[in-house]
Amino acid sequence: AKSNGRGRVEIFDAALRAELDARARLEAEIRAGLAGGQFELHYQPVMSVATGRLRSYEALIRWRHPERGMVPPNDFIPTAEESLLICEIGRWVLDTATRQLAAWTRQDPQGHGDVTMAVNISARHLASRTLVDEVRQALHESGVPASRLVLEITETVLLDEPTADAHLGDLRALGVAVSLDDFGTGYTSIGQLQKLQVDTLKIDQSFLRSQEPATQALVQLMVTAAHAFGLDVVAEGVETQEQLDRLVAIGCELAQGYYLGRPRPARDIEISPSAGPQV
Ligand code: C2E
Ligand code: CA
Ligand code: CA
Ligand code: CA
Secondary structure, three states: OOOOHHHHHHHHHHHHHHHHHHHHHHHHHHHHHHHOOOEEEEEEEEEEOOOOOEEEEEEEEEEEEOOOEEEOHHHOHHHHOOOOHHHHHHHHHHHHHHHHHHHHHHHOHHHHOOOEEEEEOOHHHHHOOOHHHHHHHHHHHHOOOHHHEEEEEEHHHHHHOHHHHHHHHHHHHHOOEEEEEEEOOOOOOHHHHHHOOOOEEEEOHHHHHOOOHHHHHHHHHHHHHHHHOOOEEEEOOOOOHHHHHHHHHHOOOEEOOOOOOOOEEHHHOOOOOOOOOOO
16 A cells, blocks of 8 residues: 555544544533533542541532533543643632531531541642632631641652642641542652651552452551551542451551442432530
8 A cells, every 4th residue: 555644644633633622622511511510529438447437528520411411520530631621620629528518517516527528639730829829718718627628639749740749838838638649559659658748648449459469468568658657548449348357457547438438419418416425
């Protein structure tokens, strides 16, 4: 077959243009969705393994698309992350999640007074100049104290973004906690943990799924090291009693997963005032 350089360029152009068109369309739809109130947050509990007490909620975004139904975050967050749209989404999530925590606390001051709210923050948003002010404002408007907000970030953020690292310092100075998400899937070594500005490690789901003795030894190692550095550890993706038992044996005190509670919209989470202490 005769190859024609010119033809290849045109095919490449067409493919690239189609991709750019699709992305522009999705961005426009996300923008319309934000304006039209199509996004909602689902909340998944993080539980204390030893006491069975609710420690935290993680806010997870969902898009109730008028034609496509419920769209999961992996289908639109990556595109949003390629533009400043992710900052708009992040601001909405921060506002909504802190207000929700304030509402639950009003309904049940006893049971919810020390429950925290974890919000996922993308690298680009953390690097933006405005995040620290947005966090301060969300806390101010909701009345939630900084100590009850947790920002979940992934390790890529920490390694190659000096501005992100500076902003992280500012956020921690506010009193906000920082959690390192998906730990073990990237490049951070256990030794580096000591230097990172984080309070909590979230061990990625893939580690719990593996039955390999070597992987389980690795989880044990991560938990031991994290505790030695004064960090809390959350095991993600707990789906069975057996996995929960293993966590207890390892000494991992916090867990999250379908077995303990699925992400649910606030309207499906019933809060009733807990009984105060018996006098
Ligand atoms: P992530 O932060 O690692 O969130 C955990 C994901 O695992 C969630 O998926 C959750 O529903 C799912 N999950 C929880 N427990 C289990 C379990 O026991 N088994 C299994 N198989 N899965 C479990 P989801 O909600 O689809 O979110 C996917 C990712 O999208 C998140 O991963 C996070 O990276 C991103 N994301 C979600 N919400 C937001 C947001 O508000 N802002 C940003 N920037 N990213 C978000
Ligand atoms: Ca997360
Ligand atoms: Ca995770
Ligand atoms: Ca993730």
